[in-house]
Amino acid sequence: MDNIKWGIIGCGDVTEVKSGPAFNKVPNSSLVAVMRRDATKAEDYARRHGVPKWYDNAEALINDPAVNAVYIATPPLQHEEYTLQCIQARKPVYVEKPMTLNTESAYRMQEAAIRHNVKLTIAHYRRAQPMFRKIKALLEEKAIGDIRFVSLQMLQPPVSPEANWRVDPAVSGGGLFHDLAPHQLDLMTWFFGRARSATGIARNQAKMYRAVFC
Numbered sequence: 001m002d003n004i005k006w007g008i009i010g011c012g013d014v015t016e017v018k019s020g021p022a023f024n025k026v027p028n029s030s031l032v033a034v035m036r037r038d039a040t041k042a043e044d045y046a047r048r049h050g051v052p053k054w055y056d057n058a059e060a061l062i063n064d065p066a067v068n069a070v071y072i073a074t075p076p077l078q079h080e081e082y083t084l085q086c087i088q089a090r091k092p093v094y095v096e097k098p099m100t101l102n103t104e105s106a107y108r109m110q111e112a113a114i115r116h117n118v119k120l121t122i123a124h125y126r127r128a129q130p131m132f133r134k135i136k137a138l139l140e141e142k143a144i145g146d147i148r149f150v151s152l153q154m155l156q157p158p159v160s161p162e163a164n165w166r167v168d169p170a171v172s173g174g175g176l177f178h179d180l181a182p183h184q185l186d187l188m189t190w191f192f193g194r195a196r197s198a199t200g201i202a203r204n205q206a207k208m209y210r211a212v213f214c
Helices: 039-049 058-062 076-088 103-116 130-140 176-192
Strands: 004-009 029-035 053-055 069-072 093-095 120-122
Touching (some): 004 058, 029 039, 029 058, 039 053, 058 076, 069 076, 076 093, 076 103, 103 120, 130 176
Parallel strands (some): 004 029, 069 093, 093 120
């Protein structure tokens, strides 16, 4: 593929300053179409970012011949459905993290991509960022010696259950852990290698959300 012509499904906040504008800053890459179920918001996004086309229907964007790769930036509830449609259309698909609602869904997405020989990528982009690449290099140089123990803590303030889909398991697959931890766990794997074993517990002590992992 000499030139990547992106279509975005779900042009919410994550695409305003990060993934959306970036597609036009990479060589041989351009953002040619966006989709949002709210037509007014889709049109507004396209106008503000200089995108030639906008849709309020995901299938129409996926089947647009001007689009040859798709970025899915919806909440996880729609990730599998749209990914499978992109794969069926033989278009590479880049999916926002977390990959999907649960393990079974992730395997279905992976198996479809392998079966149809279509590239499926999840947005674990932090390995490419300069700060984390520097940390990786320092670790490999043993700048702080041999690593014998790693402690990772991720703290988040309470959020409104009514206003934040991330704590609604039906939409997000889990709570804030499910949404935010993929980046942290991916970096730990990159820095220190695959875990030999893993255990964990889930508690909803504050009872603020329906999600178990809060």
